[in-house]
Amino acid sequence: MFVRPAEIADEKLLWAMLYEASYAHENGIDSPDQLRDVPKLAHYVEGWGAPGDLGVVGGFDGVPLGAAWLRLFGPADPAYGYIDADTPELAIGVxxxxxxxxxxxxLMTALLEAARDKYDxxxxxxxxxxxxYRLYRRLGFVDVDDSEMTNLAGTTSITMVLRFR
Structure with a gap:
């Protein structure tokens, strides 16, 4: 197994992993490229490499098969798990x-270690x-009260947060 920092050239992989993570296939989206037409999801990857972006890529035998990354969002265009403009939201797909x-x-362990020095x-x-969900709890994430919302697939999601300090 390998894990390495994500690069700008990994954007295509991030789209593919966002497709996996979002269960987009359950909503009639047939390919990662179609996610570009879903603004609420597209901003997780569109323009990857912006200031504040941080990510890792991993896999086996030199083949990337997963990624975990985080981005900052603002109140005018929040992501699904938005807390505030200073707290990046994490996405992971395998x-x-x-x-x-x-x-x-x-992937989560490597990304959180890298984020620890940059974010609270x-x-x-x-x-x-x-x-x-069990992995996130094991890594120290806790549920955010009253954060349930309907996601793209029409099911319920919850926001979780991991505070470093």
């Missing part, structure tokens, strides 16, 4: 064939029933 291999944990906290949005 290719289906690599789920359950420890890749997601490795990190937030994310997760669907009720998503198995990754």
């Amino acid at each position: 290719a289906p064939e690599s789920r359950g291999t420890g890749l997601g944990t490795a 906290a990190v937030c994310l949005s997760v669907r009720h029933g998503n198995p990754a």
Whole structure:
């Protein structure tokens, strides 16, 4: 397994991992390229490499199969798990064939370690029933009270936050 910092050249992979993470296929979206037409999701990746962007890519045998990244959003264009303009929101996606291999944990651990020195906290949005919820709790994320919202798939998501200080 490898994990490395994400680069601008990884934008295509980030779109693919956003497709996995968002369950877009359940909403009739057939490919990662179609996410560009969904503004609420597109801003997680569009223009990757902006100030404040931070991410990691990982996989096996030199093949990238997952990514975890974070971005800052403002109140005028918040993301699903928005808390405030100083708290970046994290997104993570792992290719289906690599789920359950420890890749997601490795990506999250590396990204949170890198974020610890730059930010006071990190937030994310997760669907009720998503198995990754247990990983987030194990890493120290806690639920944000009254943060339930309807996501793109029409199910309920909750915002979680990890405070470093």
